[in-house]
Amino acid sequence: MRSHEKRANMRPQTQGKYLVSVVLTAVFAIVSLFGTLLFSTGAVAVAVESQAVxxxxxxxxxxxxxxxxxxxxxxxxxxxxxxxxxxxxxxxxxxxxxxxxxxxxxxxxxxxxxxxxxxxxxxxxxxxxxxxxxxxxxxxxxxxxxxxxxxxxxxxxxxxxxxxxxxxxxxxxxxxxxxxxxxxxxxxxxxxxxxxxxxxxxxxxxxIPAGLNTLALLSGSFSDSSNLAPYLADSLGLIPDGTSDGGTDGGMFHVGDLAISGKQTSVELDPANGLQQLSADDLLKLTETQLNGIADYRLVADSDQLQALNDQIDRAMQAVGKRKAFEAVSQNITITAVRNTSDDDFTDANVARSSGMPNGASSRGSANASGGAGMQLRTSDHDGISAQVTVTIKAVAEPEEPEEPEEPGNPEKPEKPEMPRSGSAVQALAIISLLLVIASAICAYATVHLQASRLHH
Structure with missing residues (x-):
């Protein structure tokens, strides 16, 4: 009886220990799982922080x-x-x-x-x-x-x-x-x-602030042109691209590549209006040929072609002076943009400077309005750009020989005016003729009678 009661009293204690063990095992499992999650999250965070860039x-x-x-x-x-x-x-x-x-x-x-x-x-x-x-x-x-x-x-x-x-x-x-x-x-x-x-x-x-003397703008688009004068004076002029915003594209001002432009690629000279020999400057003004603003380049006209044109002009002038015929002739002249190399180049008679530089730019060297800079770098594809103009001299026709004036001669004597022949005048002539016949008959009779008288004596 007592042993049965003893066993009955021990069962609740055993069951309690079992429950505690189960609870501890569950807690340990939960903690382990949570720790695993924390470790995994940390590993992901480390992986993100160490991302290759x-x-x-x-x-x-x-x-x-x-x-x-x-x-x-x-x-x-x-x-x-x-x-x-x-x-x-x-x-x-x-x-x-x-x-x-x-x-x-x-x-x-x-x-x-x-x-x-x-x-x-x-x-x-x-x-x-x-x-x-x-x-x-x-x-x-x-x-x-x-x-x-x-x-x-x-x-x-x-x-x-x-x-x-x-x-x-x-x-x-x-x-x-x-x-x-x-x-x-x-x-x-x-x-x-x-x-x-x-x-x-x-x-x-x-x-772009002023004073950056060695800054060269060769090309590109700029939002503000008010501060570009010192740099555009020694590089390229602004070229409008588009019609919006007052001639600019999207409010931008475009700097173009080196280019030669001319309003007249062909001109005609009329000897009747007078002729004179042309220098390279004269030719550029006549054809309105210019660079688009770059300062360390210049325009040079082919000297041989220009001399050939002036020879033709001389012949046309002589023909006009001698009143001789002159056939129309044309001469092509190549104008090339070349780099400035020394100050001596600016004294060459065949050098023609652009008259279209923006903001009154000087064509001497590459010193800009801020001063101090020497030659700027230019890419090789800028060299060798040229344009061609054609000058034609109109023909001079050979003048016709003027008509010689008539030589003065003896004035012709005026003819006597013919008498009017009316009816009375005809009768008068008839009477006069009759009287003359009668007079002739009387004279003949008198002559015969006189001769007969001389024979009797």
Whole structure:
């Protein structure tokens, strides 16, 4: 009986321990599951934070700066793989001096300093569609060489800064892209000059301050022409493209490539109005041929062809003076744009300068209104541009011989006026004739009678 009661009293304790064990096991399982979830979430977070943003060859990197540091002589292209906020300096390994940065459709946002810094002796080429955004900082600071072939560049301040110092000189070349900022180009703080920056294409929305003496604008589209005078005076004139917005396309002013234009490609000289020999300047004025504003090029007329035209003019003048015939003749003259090479070129009699330079630009050298600059870089395809004009001299007809005046002779004696023959006049003549007959008969009778009397005696 007691042992039965004892066993009965022990069962609830055993059951309680079992329940506690089950509960602890369940809690442990839940904690383990929660921990697994936390670990998995952390692993995902770590994976996101360590996402590759740049690539060199087949290797990917978690920062653009690291990728630049892994460029090699065999592979100098750094490709952006994602949008990233990072300020980078072009500092490849020793021996590598050229780096190509392919934006690859992504954006590089500055973080505390210029988005990209190009040190002296380094060269950076930027390609691909994408964006370099400086924010409150510049998009690029350059002491070395910068080449932009495409991309969009923005800043809330100065877009790009360059520096020429005693020891270094920056160079820039822009062939395409979109550039947006309150100020597009300016000097770095310690710079004495800009360096040598050439714009060959692209769209520029912003101001360019005066005084950047070595800035050359060869082509491109600009949103503001009011500040371009110092640079357009030494490069190309503005060429309207479109009819909207007062003759500009979308509010942009387009700088065209080097070109020769002329309002009259064919002219006619009339000897009747007087002729004189033509100089190269005379020919350009006559045909209204000019360059579209570039200062370190000039127009040169072919000297042999111009001399041939003047020889024809001399012959026509002689023919007019001698009143001889002169057949119509035509002479083609080639006018070519050539580079200025020295001040001596400006004294050449065959040199003709453009009269269409904007803002009263000087044609001497390449010094702009700000002064100080020498020759600017020009691409080779600018050379050899020419135009042809045709000058025709009208024919001179041989004059007809004038009629000789009649020689003065003896004046003819006036004939006696014929007497009017009326009826009374005829009767009078008849009577006179009768009287003459009678008189003749009397004379004959008297003569015969006188002779007979002499015979009797």
């Amino acid at each position: 740049a690539q060199v060859g087949n290797a990917t990197y978690e920062s653009v700066q690291e990728a630049i540091g892994r460029a090699s002589l065999k592979n100098t292209t750094v490709t952006l793989l994602a949008d990233v906020t990072e300020s980078v300096t072009i500092a490849p390994p020793k021996g590598v001096r050229n780096v190509t940065f392919d934006l690859n459709g992504h954006a590089l946002q500055a973080a505390g300093s210029a988005a990209i810094t190009v040190p002296a002796s380094m060269q950076l080429t930027i390609t691909g569609l994408g964006t370099v955004a400086g924010g409150t900082q510049p998009a690029v600071d350059c002491r070395g060489t910068l080449r932009v072939e495409s991309g969009t560049f923005t800043s809330d301040a100065t877009l790009m800064r360059f520096a020429e110092t005693d020891g270094t000189s920056a160079q820039g070349s822009f062939s395409d892209g979109t550039f947006i900022a309150p100020t597009l180009f300016n000097l770095l703080d310690d710079a004495k000059n800009l360096g040598y920056v050439t714009v060959r294409g692209g769209e520029y929305r912003g101001m």
